[in-house]
Amino acid sequence: MRWFELLGWGFELIIALGSILFIATSLKERALRAGLVGLAILGALNGVIVFLLLYLEEGRKGGIIILDAVFILLAISLLTPIGKKLPLRVVGKITRVDERDIPFSRIRYEIGSPIYEQYYARHPEAKGIYDRIRLLPGLAAPGTPTYSPLGAPLSHAQFDFLEELADLVDVPPHTNRVEVDTQCMSASLKETIKYLGAKLIGITELNQDYVYTHIGRRPGKYGQKVELTHKYAIIFAVEMDYKMIRAAPNLPVIIETGKQYIEAARIALVIANYIRRLGYPARAHIDANYQSMLPPVAADAGLGEIGRNNILITRPYGARVRLGLVTTDLPLVPDKPILFGVQDFCQRCRKCADNCPSKAISPDKKKVIRGIEKWEFDPEKCFAYWNSVGTDCALCIHTCPFSKPDNLLHRAIRYAIDKSVVARQLSVWMDDLFYGRTPRSEAYPTFINLLKKEV
Template sequence: MKRVDERDTMFARVGYEKGTKAYEDYYRKNPDKKAIDDSIRTRPHLCSEGTMTYNALNSPMAGAAFDFLGDIKHLCEGPVNPEKVEGNTKIITKRIKGLAKKYGANLVGITELKDYHFYTHRGRHAEDYGQQVQLDHKYGIVFAVEMDKDMINRGPMIAEVIETSKCYVDAAIIGMILSYYIRSLGYEARNHMDANYLLMPVLVAKDAGLGEIGRNTILTTKEYGSRIRLGVVTTNLELEIDDPISFGLEDFCRLCKNCGLTCPSQSISNETEKETNGNLNWVIDQETCYIKWRYLGTDCGMCISSCPFSQEMESIKNIDTFEGNDALIADVLSEFRKKYGKRPFVPGNPDWLR
């Protein structure tokens, strides 16, 4: 797989301000992206006045979460205890996974890091724009935090982004505790959290056996579908690794297409299959997706709620694999559509937001 440059991601691009070094450098190299990015920057930000879902009392809840994450991102790296604590690899792996779950992780896996997991260059912040990513950590500890189903099923309303931002905080805290703990044992560790990733959590999670990548390009797990947020801690502490898993998601997504059919910006491919970045995979149009976010004022979430794996369907949970079984997939999709229509939707806010 080819490595990705973080400067090309939508979240990085929309942060480049006119007159800055990053802006001049990026659009000199990528003039084809300048017009659309300049247009996006004129739109209201997520959770801001002028967006469709804006509420003066409720919208700042998500903004507060992201402000907090920005304030703690400098803690992702820190000093390492000069005295190493030696331990059995099997036991320390058990401790790491147990600690992650104690702090709220629903799923935890470990993989040996590969070159393609990492970005080539950083792009989110002016202070490290264009910096080459060079990290020699051997292992990635990746964990998933479940997002509340009823909150996500309210997407694209404001309750959805309150939930996603809350789970970014949850994942960040878990990563902080793990990285602080590992460094106290005398080993390097770095927390990769919202707006401070050196790698792509989805790829790490796939290789660590948490799930597979679905048509919406989000990691999809058997337990929670794509209704999760991910965090990663990298380290040179020796750990036992997990194997990737397969439950036939590629075959399921090939027939399902729910996320593509319900996407309000039609940003998700409805093709049967698609090759991208040297791999068989689906793609999304990140520009049209993000433009819709800026219009809505939330990160939408409709592709998450429309995924049958994201809902509580026993016909999915009890099946080992869908690989090569089109008839079984058709039965599940029929059940889903009878129960939810195009997708589940919970109208209105929960009591505490009314």
């Protein structure tokens, strides 16, 4: 066999193995549509290539060389650095956020209470919106389409538990300080946090632009100025279960959210306490008890990039994560932000915007918001939908192509997305073709079905 024939068959072997990997992985992930479409399209593609190779072997050597050239060009265009990967751009002074203005705070102001009157005197533009949201049933509440009398109390039990942890987040450090080697401490902390269950960990100097100006959610501390002067942020991500997220916007997502908030809180509390035992101040930031926004801190620490859906997109798990944060003065070595093509991909994809039932995610171009050029997001529309559907929805996590499981197939695709603009455009089209522009809500995991049964 001549060299160019060998090369042609070599490429076909790689394509055939890739096709088998795609179909087998899709079936393992129970992505039935992807498996069947893959079988039809990749089967036909392999058939055509084999036919061409056999047909061209009959003395038409120029044809095989052209086929080889097509394969080589395709490999180069997908696997070599082509096109720019741009970060989110800061184009002005970043305006800090007041926690009293976020939906979780605004919804708590009871009609007629002094806080309610004072707050809406300052923010009359928000009053009508939140008065309407208050009329909706609420999260895990009777009257919502996802409500189940056995399942909803489990969700409430999870968030009640998180409330119970509030007093543990910030206590004074021990007086005996252990001297540490910065490099060694940073590496050892990351391994420890991984051992405790986090999947991704990063360190950054805490940017004060992301620290809330005032406390909005802690009763007794409401309205106090936030004084978070810690120099470093240790931020980590725990993975949300793929099967649970694929049931979005149904009951499993709020149960999984609660579970992973608890996981993040457990790790953050242990690590903050550990650092305090070493003699350094540390604060755990856990659900309903944050003093800083988490996604931009996570982006600074190299955990991922902020996507069109305004949440963190990590490389191995996409948006399918929850974050935990510890701030401290323990001396540490900061990590660097990473870019793997999310901004460019989001520009082409828009799947989360198209599938958002409340139209909270902008399908349009970026705008300058609080000094950062990013996609517009309407938290009130999103929050109103949560309160009408009864869960935290998560359709923008479920539909995001980056949220697929971390396995050989998706790692290979993410590698190409990182490298080349051609791969980014191709994978947007392929994701629509194989998984559908509107991925459907999948069957519930078994134990959730039990929780759905009538009492």
